[in-house]
Amino acid sequence: MKKAGIIMIIGALLLLGLFKFPLWNIMLGAPQYPEPLGMNIYIQGIEGVEEFDLQNIDGLNHYIGMQTIPKAEDMWEFTVFPIVILTMAILGVIIGLLGYLEKVSYNYFLAWFILMSVLGILGMYDFNNWLIDYGSNLDPNAIIKVTNPDGTPMSYKPPLIGYQKLLNFDVDSWPHIGGYLMFLGMALTLVAFWIGRKTSLKSTTQ
Amino acid sequence: MKKILKSTLAIVAIFAAFTSCNNSSKSSNSGALSSNNAEKVYVAPGEHDSHYAFISGGYSGNLTVYGLPSGRLFKEIPVFSQFPTNGYGYSEETKPMFETSYGFVPWDDSHHPDISQTNGKLDGRWVFINGNNTPRIARISLTTFETEEIIEVPNSAGNHSSSFVTENTEYVVAGTRFSVPVPQKDIPINEYKGNFKGALSFISVDPELGHMDIKFQVLMPGFNYDISHPGRGKSHGWFFFTTYNTEEANTLLEVNASQNDKDFIAAINWKKIEAYVNNGGGTMMPANYAHNVYDEHTHTATSTMKKEVRVVNPSEVPGAVYLIPTPKSPHGCDVDPSGEYIVGNGKLSANLTVHSFTKMLDAIENEKFEGDAYGIPILNFEDVLAGSVEQPGLGPLHTEFDGKGNAYTTFFISSEVVKWKLGTWEVIDRKPTYYSVGHLTIPGGNSSEPFGKYMFAMNKITKDRYLPTGPEMEHSAQLYDISGEKMELLLDFPTHGEPHYAAAIPAEIVKNNSKKIYRLDENQHEKKTLSGADAKIVRDGKNVHIYMTMIRSHFAPDNIEGIKVGDKVFFHITNLEQDFDVPHGFAMIGANNAELLIAPGQTRTLTWEPKQVGVWPFYCTDFCSALHQEMQGYIRVSPEDSDIELSWSLGE
Structure with a gap:
């Protein structure tokens, strides 16, 4: 159970990487942009990959009537996400510590993982809702209006994950270092659960 | 029967193998060679060239930026000429760049670009270039690729033996081709001899910002100072200038300035004069010349008129100036990467003269002089001679070096580039140029560390090299591969205006510093x-x-x-x-x-x-x-x- 506790603590601490590294990254490449424009999505806000990328993405998007990329203060998520992540990290460390001291059972590790997964899915759902709004809530006076074959206005929603072609742009949307650290951390908590379970089963059979 | 058939088949097969082998080797000989050359200059779409070449625009007044080995033109940088393409010299911000003591001068004849150096190696910070007609020196930034500064050179006329930099860019040097009365005055032209002076200007360069300031001018006898180059390595601290018209003729120079069997290379110990000046030596002389500086942050140029310049007479600083006899109106004056050899390209001489710096110092030490000119000691030709390349061609003009012990000299009259070996003076190879080559450039050729892979010749006559475009056409450059024992002509490419000298540099020294935007x-x-x-x-x-x-x-x-x-x-x-x-x-x-x-x-x-x-x-x-x-x-x-x-x- 000692080993499991340590892994649980490490797993929970890996969430803190989100304060330093982007959770997600969206890159926009086009023939005219051999060096793609990009945005890094942090839990505290959105930043350009290069200094003027956000300004230049907004500049291009005004042709098709998209809203400008929100500032941190424009979205409640960028205030709440850091609190949630910090809370979950602290909670995870506490559970891990108690597990290490054999005060709580390995089932708490699993509970933490489930809670984190639920919160993560909610976060993704919220993020996707924003992407839908960002990509399809267009200025009716947009300079360029593109419609789908069925006549409905085209959506410029970037993919939640993966690659998509949007007009002349190749859009890639993938987790970034902070996101990968979080996934690794969550996986570790699951590992902690298995190890904790195995050791306790062994001790009961003995 | 079967056997016979079999062996016949076998013989036929062998023949076929032979003939096909022959055929293929023949066709691949010529084909492979030319396609090999094509590959050597082919830079695929989207790929970058390995070198920048900054080629003077001559009478366009500007500087062009090319890529090597492709010969593609990237940019024309306006320097001494108004440029309606971007408004340089028309906008209020850039008009001050053309201020001179003669007022607004919107054109010049740009000649010899040289890239700044640190410890004798190209550092890729700035390019300097001279305006020949209304004497000026410009500095071009290699982060913005824009002209940042122009300083007028007083007491000068035909600013031709310019704008070459010393080993650490301590100075950019500007010498006058035409001697003039100093100060200017109203005298009969035929009183030239003894009354006219040739000013050699040492312009200090601020190591941080590159700002130029005339530290001193050496007032030399009234010869024509044609081309110059800095000493380097062991000869760092010296500067060498070729002269012609040591006859001091003032009319029909093509005859009258070609009478002396030997003219001079003037050797100037600038470190000695610098020390003299730092101790208050020399004379502040009234003058009037413009100093124009463009500021990247205000995006604006300002022009200031300077009112005095420090002049030094060679006689004031004994041991600072010597004259080395050099045959027949030498044009180019080139110093090898080690700093030992000074090549005097006597343009009317049958041989190429090479002087030895060590021998020069020795002759000076032993005071072996054959006379003096206006008090300046003249050394003995034989005492200083390192050797000569015998009968290499007709009309030698300029020499560059590959850093592997070889020199490459252009011959205007016989229209060729000749490769020869330093020390043994033997001719290794010669290749024709089309036509009548002037300067040549090897990347880093004027430094202690040349990059001896490519050489390009800049020709004075184009004629039929390209599709005809009427009586007036661009000049032509020719790129050679010099990585092997023999030179190989790879490519012709047109150049804008008249390419005098060019300075070239490996791209990686420069390209990452190039700005993308102004903040x-x-x-x-x-x-x-x-x-x-x-x-x-x-x-x-x-x-x-x-x-x-x-x-x-x-x-x-x-x-x-x-x-x-x-x-x-x-x-x-x-x-x-x-x-x-x-x-x-x-x-x-x-x-x-x-x-x-x-x-x-x-x-x-x-x-x-x-x-x-x-x-x-x-x-x-x-x-x-x-x-x-x-x-x-x-x-x-x-x-x-x-x-x-x-x-x-x-x-x-």
Whole structure:
């Protein structure tokens, strides 16, 4: 159970990487942009990959009537996400510590993982809702209006994950270092659960 | 029967193998060679060249930037000539670059680019180039690829033995080709001899900012100072100048200046003169010359007139100046990478003369002089001679070095480049050039560390090398591969204006420093406008100042009223873009100057004097976006006595 506790603590601490590294990254490449424009999505806000990328993405998007990329203060998520992540990290460390001291059972590790997964899915759902709004809530006076074959206005929603072609742009949307650290951390908590379970089963059979 | 058939088949097969082998080896011989050369200069679409070449534009007054080995032209950098393409010399910010003691001089003849050095190696910070006609030296930044500074050289005329830098860019040196009265005065021309002087100017370069300042001028006898080069390594601290017309003729020079069997290479110990000057030596002489500096942050040039210059007579500093006899009106004066050999390219001589720096020092130490000219000791030709390349060709002009012990000399009359070995003086190879080659360049050839892979010759005559374009045509350069024992001609490419010298450098030393945009938050222009909302118009009597912005794809403002006939309108326009390669242009109908091409983050000013009542359009000249054609505006011009108030708007 000692080993499991340590892994649980490490797993929970890996969430803190989100304060330093982007959770997600969206890159926009086009023939005219051999060096793609990009945005890094942090839990505290959105930043350009290069200094003027956000300004230049907004500049291009005004042709098709998209809203400008929100500032941190424009979205409640960028205030709440850091609190949630910090809370979950602290909670995870506490559970891990108690597990290490054999005060709580390995089932708490699993509970933490489930809670984190639920919160993560909610976060993704919220993020996707924003992407839908960002990509399809267009200025009716947009300079360029593109419609789908069925006549409905085209959506410029970037993919939640993966690659998509949007007009002349190749859009890639993938987790970034902070996101990968979080996934690794969550996986570790699951590992902690298995190890904790195995050791306790062994001790009961003995 | 079967056997016979079999063996016949076998013989046929062998023949076939032989013949096909022969055929293929023949065709692959010529084919492979030429396709091999094509591969050597082929830079695939989207790939970068391995070297930059900065080629002088000669009578275009500018500097062109090429890639090697492709020979592709990347940019023409305006230096000494007005450039309507981007408004250089027409915009209020850049007009001061052309100020001189003669007033506004919007043209020159640019000759010898040289790249700044640190410890004898190219550092890729700046290119210097001389204006030959109205003596000036310019400094071009290799981060912005724009001309940043121009200093006029007083007491000089035909600024030709310029603009070469010393080992650590302590000085950029400018020598006069034409001697003149110093100071200028009204005297008969035939009193030239003994009265005219040749000023050799040592212009110090600030190690941080590159700013130039004439530290001193050496007032030499009235010869013609043709080309110069710095000592390096062991000869660092010395500078060498070829001379012709040591006869001091003032008319029909082609005959009268070709009489002496030998002219001189003047060896100047500038370290010695610098020490003398630092101790207060020399004389401050009244002068009048312009110093024009362009500031990257204010995006504006300022011109200052300087009123004095320090001059030094060689006789004041014994042991600082010597004359080395060199056959037949030497043109090029080239110092090898080690600093030991000084090549005097006697343009009317059958042989190529090479002097030894060590021998020169020895002769000086032992005071082996054969006489003096105006008090300057003349060394013995034989005492200083390192060797000569015998009968290498006709009309040697310039020599460069590959850093592997070989020298390459151009021969104007026999139209060829000759490769020879330093030390043994034997000719290794010769290749024709098309036609009548002047200068040649090896990247880093004027430094202690040449990059001896490519050499290109710059020819004075083009004739039939390209599709004909009438009596007037561009000059031609030719690129050779010099990595092997024998030179190999790879490519012809046209050059703009007349290419005198060129300076070339491996791309990796320069390319990562090249700026993509000017930062708006560093824009310190007095008349900048940082957002469309701040755009405004201010009337000051007859002068109207329009503070305008441009961003894809509109001007702010784009409707202007209240301008009157007789006004002088100043468009102060800021490009708000912060994206790479999104300049905007500005053109006003009937403007008597040029357009403006404004880089991202930059502010530029154009003047316009409306002469007719009406509504007049302006527009963006650089296709900036899908809505470029919509990037336009109108100005209403009312009669002089009209009382229409100034007003401006965008999108109302």
